[in-house]
Amino acid sequence: IRQLLTDQDVEAYVQDKIFTIRSDRYVVPMRVDGRGRVKGSIYDTSASGQTLYMELSEVRPMNDALLELESSEKLEILRIFKELSAQIAAELDTIDNNYKQLVELDILTAEAGLAVKLDAGPASIRDTPGLSFLRARHPILEMRQGFKTVANNVGLEDGQLSLIVSGPNAGGKTVVLKTVGLLHLMVKARLLLPLDEKSEVFLFENIFVEIGDAQNLSANLSTFSGHLMGLKPVLQEAGPDDLILLDELAVGTEPHTGSAIGQAVLEELANRKATAIVTTHFDNLKSLAINDKRFRNGSMEFSTKNLQPTYRLVLDIPGQSYGIEVAEQIGLPKHV
CATH class of the missing domain: 1.20.5 (Single alpha-helices involved in coiled-coils or other helix-helix interfaces)
Structure with a gap:
């Protein structure tokens, strides 16, 4: 094609000494006045109409052969x-x-790979509902570099159905709750667990969780009403083979009313023989374990020496909220 572009009969009419492709065929840009003066077939024109894209007659056999090869x-x-x-x-x-x-x-x-990161291992599967975690660690916290996770024993004795965890704010109550929930989900996903191999796990049929602020302005739900909406399906559906995790049970309303509702909920779950772990600051819920053997107390340890939580769960002892100490540690003005 380059040789043909230098032919005087062609060179006089070409727009540029280049070639391009139109309709899968090699063509050259030709001025309009080259029509009929240069042998070939026109396959396209420019938008201005001043340029014709012409297949030179000498090139046609080669284009045909090339198309045949491409087809083959x-x-x-x-x-x-x-x-x-x-x-x-x-x-x-x-x-x-x-x-x-x-x-x-x-x-x-x-x-x-996850098991190596978590230093995880197997646990025994138990046949009956219950809870017996030894040195259990929160899996997400365990993966944080430079952070040592506090291991806790979380369990219920024979005949016990609910663990009531109390203690200071920011003391680790919710972390214990989430640890139990995550480890049960991990074992259902056949993952090894970050706890002692002597631990026992029951494969609960359902895990009901009510954690966090359920306030929803678009649905006209306050913190308390949103919390009650979360409790509703639990009280309707929970059974003996279910695990219920409730954070700050019945908070968001007048304390006496909230504590009464919280106690009624716990007693109803115990009557249904459902396994439950709840966190609370209500004293009447802490006293349940004293009068009813179906309940067990647990408290998050707080160091009064340095006014810091240790994040360790102590079983069979109800915890104090240490509200004044926590406020002081956070830095509220002393005169307040």
């Missing part, structure tokens, strides 16, 4: 695809099985 190439690719597809179809069961095994291997590798 496509047919050959199609033939190869069909042949490969037939070979794959003959080994489809093997390939499918290999794929599933690779996926399983990938999952196991990820599970093993």
Whole structure:
């Protein structure tokens, strides 16, 4: 094509000494006055109409041959695809099985990697509902670098159904609640657990969780009414094979009313023989364990020496809220 562009019969009419492609054919840009003076076929024009894209007659056989080769190439690719597809179809069961095994291997590798990061291990599966975690650690906190997670024993004795956790704000009550919930979900996902291998886990059918501020302005729900809405399905559906995790039970209203509702909820869950862990500051809930053996107290330890929580759960002892001490530690003005 470059040689043809230097031919005097062609050179006199070309717009530029270049070639391009139109409709899968090599063409040259030609001035309008070259129409009929240069042998060839026109395949396109410019937007201004001043340039014609012409296939020179000498180039036409080569364009035809090139298109034929491209067509043959496509047919050959199609033939190869069909042949490969037939070979794959003959080994489809093997390939499918290999794929599933690779996926399983990938999952196991990820599970093993997580177990190494968490220093996790197996736990025994128990046949009856209950709770017996030894040196349990929150899995997300355990993965934080430069952060030592406090391990806690969280459990219920035979005949006990509810663990009532009390203690100071920011003392770790909610962390204990979340640790129990996450570890139960992890064992359902066949993951190894960050706790002592002597621990026992029951595979609860359902895990009901009510944690955090349930206020929803768009739904006209205050903190308290939102909390009650969260408790409603628990009281309607919870049974003996379910685990219930309730944070700050019945807060957000007048304390006497809230504590009465909280006690009624706990007693109803115990009557249903559901396993529950709740956090609270209400004294009447702490006293439940004294009068009713279905309940067990637990408290988050607080160092009165340095006014700091230790984040350790102490079983069978109700905890104090240490509100004044926490306020002082946070830095509220002393005269207040």
